[in-house]
Amino acid sequence: MRTAVLREPGRLDIEDRPRPDPAPDEVLVAVGEVGICGSDLHYYEHGRIGDYVVENPLVLGHESAGEVVAVGERVTDLEPGDRVALEPGVPCRRCAHCKRGEYNLCPDVTFMATPPDDGAFAEYVAWPADFAYRLPDSVSTREGALCEPLSVGIHVARRAEVGVGDSVLITGAGPIGLLAMEAVRSAGATDIFVSDVVDAKLRRAEERGADATIDPTEEDLGAAVADATGGEGVDVAIEASGAKSAIAGSLDAVRRGGTVVFVGLGDEAEVPLDVLDIVDNELDVRGSFRYRNTYPAAIELLADGAVDAAGIVDFEADLEDTDDAFQRAMDPETVKGMVRIGK
Numbered sequence: 318m319r320t321a322v323l324r325e326p327g328r329l330d331i332e333d334r335p336r337p338d339p340a341p342d343e344v345l346v347a348v349g350e351v352g353i354c355g356s357d358l359h360y361y362e363h364g365r366i367g368d369y370v371v372e373n374p375l376v377l378g379h380e381s382a383g384e385v386v387a388v389g390e391r392v393t394d395l396e397p398g399d400r401v402a403l404e405p406g407v408p409c410r411r412c413a414h415c416k417r418g419e420y421n422l423c424p425d426v427t428f429m430a431t432p433p434d435d436g437a438f439a440e441y442v443a444w445p446a447d448f449a450y451r452l453p454d455s456v457s458t459r460e461g462a463l464c465e466p467l468s469v470g471i472h473v474a475r476r477a478e479v480g481v482g483d484s485v486l487i488t489g490a491g492p493i494g495l496l497a498m499e500a501v502r503s504a505g506a507t508d509i510f511v512s513d514v515v516d517a518k519l520r521r522a523e524e525r526g527a528d529a530t531i532d533p534t535e536e537d538l539g540a541a542v543a544d545a546t547g548g549e550g551v552d553v554a555i556e557a558s559g560a561k562s563a564i565a566g567s568l569d570a571v572r573r574g575g576t577v578v579f580v581g582l583g584d585e586a587e588v589p590l591d592v593l594d595i596v597d598n599e600l601d602v603r604g605s606f607r608y609r610n611t612y613p614a615a616i617e618l619l620a621d622g623a624v625d626a627a628g629i630v631d632f633e634a635d636l637e638d639t640d641d642a643f644q645r646a647m648d649p650e651t652v653k654g655m656v657r658i659g660k
């Protein structure tokens with residue numbers, strides 16, 4: 318089968334590899350579409366993310382969906398012909414976190430495209446059947462692949478406990494910020510503000526229904542949000558850029574008693590936080606890491622037409638052109654590129 322393999326930073330080669338066989342609990346999936354994520358771009362550019370270093374050739378891609386072509390002998394609920402979205406992180410199922418149901422925190426997770434585990438820029442992937450979710454006819458294979466970043470958005474909306482009528486600020490209008498916007502809207506948020514430092518991203522957020530957008534290089538984020546909320550601040554701030562200034566800005570923009578959730582992963586792990594401000598204003602400050610139990614909700618939201626995930630896509634490319642697609646995806650105005658491999 319053909320695969321796109323990262324052998325050294327800045328170079329993806331198309332290589333033949335043996336087609337995997339499904340284990341007894343696995344399905345063999347002919348991959349249809351795969352999204353290019355910021356973490357794929359980071360490995361492509363730098364060959365590492367923090368302690369995860371690409372030491373051996375690595376197949377990138379963890380936002381994927383496709384068609385089941387074979388099932389292992391113990392798989393009873395999927396069959397060849399089913400289209401499925403693949404949840405890329407498979408936890409150990411045994412540790413304390415897995416037992417508590419917070420399997421996204423499992424320290425022994427196998428996560429596609431995270432060294433040493435290969436991802437989905439390949440014609441076939443064998444994957445545990447219980448992490449492959451059947452797509453109804455009303456959900457496209459592309460939308461199935463986008464269940465992954467949508468899941469990040471759903472989890473952050475759940476972590477923020479967004480409620481009906483809430484006002485929400487989202488800093489960063491990349492795929493995560495834009496899909497968090499879809500998730501918080503479906504959770505009942507009515508006033509959604511989005512900030513970004515790239516004009517095209519702000520326009521994109523407006524086209525996709527943001528009530529107001531803010532460029533923090535042109536106006537103070539906290540002051541702009543205060544103006545727009547009668548001086549009070551938003552109920553919830555979701556930080557989805559990883560930028561140091563947006564981390565501080567999201568704390569300034571939230572109302573007393575409000576909630577700030579950090580999902581962005583910045584290059585700088587340490588940023589000053591005014592703890593007295595957090596205490597005095599009784600803020601809930603939370604992190605949000607990947608997702609758990611979100612794929613069924615993502616598929617339902619897509620099937621109901623309650624969220625538009627495919628609208629974030631700027632372009633698609635063939636597997637052979639994955640290297641070019643990565644170059645295009647690095648343009649700061651691009652939100653999402655997809656690689657089409659099969660049906």
Ligand SMILES: NC(=O)C1=CN([C@@H]2O[C@H](COP(=O)(O)OP(=O)(O)OC[C@H]3O[C@@H](n4cnc5c(N)ncnc54)[C@H](O)[C@@H]3O)[C@@H](O)[C@H]2O)C=CC1
Nearest residue numbers: 355489491492493512513558559560563580581582606607
């Ligand atoms: N916690 C988690 O589970 C996950 C975290 N992430 C992280 O979430 C963040 C967002 O992911 P993507 O949307 O894929 O990234 P992205 O890089 O495509 O989007 C980030 C956006 O933030 C904007 N930005 C930069 N500085 C800003 C500032 N000062 N204020 C407002 N916006 C600013 C950029 O222009 C860009 O549009 C990244 O840091 C990523 O690493 C991504 C997936 C999962």
Ligand SMILES: CC(=O)[C@H](N)C(=O)O
Nearest residue numbers: 354355356431582607
């Ligand atoms: C950080 C990412 O972009 C990726 N989705 C991951 O969860 O590792």
